[in-house]
Amino acid sequence: MDTPDTPHVNKERIDTMEHLSAAIGVSRPTLSRYFQDPDNVSRTSRERIRKGLERVEYVPNFFATRMNRKSTGMIGVIIPYLNDLFFSRLLEAIERAAMDVGYTVITQCSHSDPAIEARAAETLMSMNVEGALVAPLGNHSDLDVHERLRSRLPFVMVDSRPDTMPEVDFVGTNHYHSTGLATEYLARVGGPPVFLAMPRVNFNAMERERAYIAKMEQLGLEPRIVGVEGVSGAGYFEAHGQAVLEREFSSGRLVASSILCVNDRVAIGALRAAATHGLEAGAMQRGGLRIAGHDDYPLCPYTVPSLTTVAQNVDAIGRTAVARLVESIRAEKSSGKQILKLFDGEMKIRESA
C-alpha cells in the first residue's frame, strides 16, 4: 500500500496546451480540437494524445476555453433557497435535463435575499450564459433584475412568477387545477375546507389562495382563510403552520375542520400542532379533522399520519423549462411568441385526509 506521501498519481503536471503539445508531439490546435471532441482529429492523433495523457496530468483551463468559444454551452439557474426539498428536486430535474441536451448548468442560490439574487443575475450575465432559468423569490425580488436578464438573453421563469410579468415565458404548475383538486376533494370527503395560508409574499402561495377562493365559490361554499399574518421566510414554513393552528386549536376552533395547507411544509407544522392537542387528522379518525398539503414533499409518505397532498410534476417542469430555454437559445432571433406551460397536479391520497 502507498504511504501518505506517495499518492497514486504523481504524473508530470502540465498546465498549458502549449507545453502539452511539446510533451506529446501534437500541435496545439490539434489538441484544442481533441478536447472539444476527440472525434475531430484523426485516429492516429487521437491515439497519440490518449497515450500521452496517461503519462502527464493536464486539464484544459476552464476559463480560457469558455472565454474563447463562440458559445459557452452554459445555462444559468437561480433558485430562492436550497434548504427545501422541493427546490432540490427541481434543481436536480433541471440539471439532468440540461446534461442530456449537452448544457452545463451554473446554479446560483438567492438565500432569500434580493441583493444576492441581483448579484447572481450579474454573475450569470458576466459568464455569458446562453440562457437563464429563474425561480423568483417572491414579492421581495427586484423586478428590474429579472427584466434586465430577460432583455439580454433567453429567459424562462420556473415554479412561480410575478403578476407584473404576465408576458414572460413560464413553466410551472396550474394551481387553479391542483389547488382546485385538493379543495374539491376535501369538500367532498369532509366539511368545507379552510385554507391555511401564508403571509402574502410568495407568488405561488398567493395564487393557491386565489385558486382556493375560486374553487370554493364555484362549489357554492364560503371560503375561509387563516394564517396570512405573521412573519415568513424559507426557514419558517413548518413553524408558521404549527403556530397558526396552535392558536386556533387552543381556542377550540378548527378542531373538526378540513384544512388545506398552502404547502406540505406548512402542513407538517399543522400535523404537529394537531398531535400536540391530542388530535389526529385523517379519514379514518373520529373527530373529523382533515389536513392536506400541496407539493408532495418527499417526506409526505413518512409523516404520522401520512400526508394527503397534491403532487407537482417536478420532473416535467424541469425538463420542459430546459427544453423551452434551449429552443429559444437555438432560435437566436427571439420568436416573440410567449410560452406558458402549466402542468396539472395529481392527488396523492394518504391518511391525513
Place this chain on the structure above:
Amino acid sequence: MDTPDTPHVNKERIDTMEHLSAAIGVSRPTLSRYFQDPDNVSRTSRERIRKGLERVEYVPNFFATRMNRKSTGMIGVIIPYLNDLFFSRLLEAIERAAMDVGYTVITQCSHSDPAIEARAAETLMSMNVEGALVAPLGNHSDLDVHERLRSRLPFVMVDSRPDTMPEVDFVGTNHYHSTGLATEYLARVGGPPVFLAMPRVNFNAMERERAYIAKMEQLGLEPRIVGVEGVSGAGYFEAHGQAVLEREFSSGRLVASSILCVNDRVAIGALRAAATHGLEAGAMQRGGLRIAGHDDYPLCPYTVPSLTTVAQNVDAIGRTAVARLVESIRAEKSSGKQILKLFDGEMKIRESA
C-alpha cells in the same frame, strides 16, 4: 406603467472594457483596477466611472477576469447530494463562511455517482480554485480522485472521510462522542439500545456503528445491530428505516426496545413503521418503545412524536472547514501539520425517547 416592450433598463450595452473606456473617458487599466476594488482609483476617477456606469450597461467578463488574476478567489466544494437537508445546511454554512472571508464558492454535486464526483474534481481543477472542500460519497468514491485533488491544492474533507486517508485534514463530528451520548442516554432511560444501521457504504454510518459498539461494551452491554443489509442510496434513507422495522415489528421483535437510528432520516422511517404497527415511541408512552436519531434534521421538532436526536454542530463545521482551508491557502507552503477538528454532538431530547 411600462409596456412589455420597454423594459425599465435599456441603457446602451457595452461588452468590453475597451469600449467602456472610450465611452466614459477613463483608461482601460484604470477601469480594471476600479472593478477589482473601487478604492484603488482616485476619488475623481471613481466618481467619473460611477456616473458612467449609470448611463451604460456593462459587467466585466467573468472568465477573462478569472483567467488573468493571480488568484481566482474561489474555493471548490463537492457534496454528495442535494436532496438532503443536512447537506443543504452544511452548504449554506460553508457559503456564508466563505463569503465572509472574501471567497466565492463553486459548488459541485456528485448526485451519488462516483463518475460525476470525478468530473466535478476535474472541473474544479480546471477552474484553478485555490482550495477544495469535499464531502465524499462513501465507499463508492474513487479515492484516486481525492488523492489527486489533495496533491494539487489545499484540501479539506468535511462531514466524513475514508479510513484510507487518515492523514487528510478533516472537519466533522466526533461520532464516538455524539453516538456515545445517544447510546448512553437510551441505555439509561430505556433498555439497552439496538442500533438501526445502514448498508456499510457510508463512512459516517460505519463510524457511528463502531461508536455504538464501543459504547455498549464500555457499558457492559451486548451490542445488537439491525439493518446492515439492503440497498442504500441517498433517496432511500427513510424507506430503509421503515422497511427494516416493518420486518422486525411484524415478527413481534423490537416492539418494546430502545432503537438508535444511524441518522434522522432513517429514524423518520422508523417512526413511520412504528405508527403503522400501532406503536408510538416515547418516554411518556407505555410499551417501552424508544426511537432516537442523529443529526438534528430540521424536521425533528415537527415529527409525531418529535424526534430525540443528537445535533451536529453544522455551523461550526462549515466555518471551521472554510477557516482551515483558507489558512492553508494563505500558508502557501503546506505546513505539513495535519488538522483534525471534531465537534461534539449535543443531545436534543424530545418526545420519541
Place this chain on the structure above:
DNA sequence: CCCAAGAATTTACGCATGTAAATATTATGC
C-alpha cells in the same frame, strides 16, 4: 512514378482582461 483531391496540421491572429513598468498629471510645501 506522378499528380490531384482530400484530410490533417500548422500558422497567425483574436479574445477580454490583469499587471508591471514607464510616463504623465496633480498636489504639496515653501
Place this chain on the structure above:
DNA sequence: GCATAATATTTACATGCGTAAATTCTTGGG
C-alpha cells in the same frame, strides 16, 4: 511660482485557448 513627491494613467506585454486561413501530408487513381 517652482521643485518634488505622490498619485494616476498609459504603454506594453502576458494569459490560455478558439478558429479561420494557409500549409503540409496522405491517399488513390492513372
